[in-house]
Amino acid sequence: MDIKPEIKFGLLAAIAAISLTLLQYGLGWHSEQFNLGHYSSYLLYLFLFASLNFSLREKRSDLGKEFTLRKAMRSALILLLISSVFSSGFLFIYSYFINPLWVEAFVKWQAVNTGFSSVYNYNPNENALVLSNTEIYLCMYFLSQLVAGLSIAFAITSALLMRSRSASTGT
Numbered sequence: 001m002d003i004k005p006e007i008k009f010g011l012l013a014a015i016a017a018i019s020l021t022l023l024q025y026g027l028g029w030h031s032e033q034f035n036l037g038h039y040s041s042y043l044l045y046l047f048l049f050a051s052l053n054f055s056l057r058e059k060r061s062d063l064g065k066e067f068t069l070r071k072a073m074r075s076a077l078i079l080l081l082i083s084s085v086f087s088s089g090f091l092f093i094y095s096y097f098i099n100p101l102w103v104e105a106f107v108k109w110q111a112v113n114t115g116f117s118s119v120y121n122y123n124p125n126e127n128a129l130v131l132s133n134t135e136i137y138l139c140m141y142f143l144s145q146l147v148a149g150l151s152i153a154f155a156i157t158s159a160l161l162m163r164s165r166s167a168s169t170g171t
Contacts, residue, residue, distance in 0.1 A: 005054070005055040005056075005058040005059050005062070005075070005079075006055055006059070006075045006076070006078040006079040006082065007078075007079075007082060008055070009051040009052070009054055009055035009058075009079055010051065010055075010078065010079040010080070010081070010082030010083045010086075011082060011083075011086070012051055013047050013048055013050075013051035013079070013082075013083035013087075014082065014083045014084075014085075014086035014087045014090075016047040016051075017044055017047060017083065017087035017090075018086070018087055018090045020040070020041075020043055020044060020047070021087075021090065021091060021094055024037045024040060024041075025094070025098070025099055030099055030102045030106070031099065031102060031105065034105075034106050034109040034110070034113075035113070037106075038106075038110075044145070045148055045152070048080070048083070048145065048148065048149045048152060049152050049156075051079065051083065052076055052079065052080075052149060052152050052153050052156055053156055055075065055076070055079050056072055056075065056076065056153065056156050056157055056160060057160065059071070059072060059075050060072075060160050060164070067160070067161070067164070068161075069154075069157055069158075069161065072153065072157040072160075072161075073150070073153060073154065073157065076149065076150060076153030076157070077146075077150065077153075079149075080145060080146050080149040080150065080153075081146075083145060083149075084142050084145040084146055084149075087141075087145070088138060088141055088142040088145075091138060091141055092138055095134050095137070095138065096134070101134075103133045103134040103137045104133055104134070107133050
C-alpha cells in the first residue's frame with residue numbers, strides 16, 4: 001500500500017502536535033507552568049518543518065524532473081490542511097472538554113508576567129468582541145500552521161529546486 005507523502009506526513013505532523021499538547025498538559029504546562037508551555041509550543045513549527053522536509057523530498061524523488069514549485073506547494077498545502085484540521089480539531093476538544101479555560105488562564109498569566117497585551121483581550125462583560133479568547137486562539141492556531149507551514153515549504157522547495165538545478169548543470 002503506497003500512501004501519498006502529503007497524507008502520510010500530514011497525519012504524522014498532526015499526531016506529533018497532538019502528542020505535544022498532551023505532553024504539555026501532563027507536565028502541567030497548560031495549568032501551572034505557562035512559561036514552559038509557552039516556549040515549548042514552538043516545537044510545533046519544528047514538527048511542521050520536519051514533516052514538510054521529508055514529504056517534499058519524497059515528492060521530489062517520486063516526480064523527478066516533473067517536480068516544480070507549483071506541484072510542491074500544492075503538496076505542502078494538502079499536508080498542512082490535513083495536519084491543521086486534525087490537530088486543531090483535537091485542540092478544540094482539548095480546550096473545551098479536557099482542559100477548559102486554560103486559554104483564559106494563559107491570558108491572565110501572560111498579562112501579569114510578560115506585560116504583553118495579546119490579541120486575546122476578550123472581556124466576557126463587554127460585547128465588543130464576538131469571539132472568546134479560546135475561539136481566537138483556535139483560529140490563530142489553525143491559521144498559523146498554514147501560514148508558517150507554507151513559508152517553510154517555499155524555503156524547502158526553493159532549496160531542493162536550486163540543488164537539483166545546480167546538480168544538472170554541474171555547478
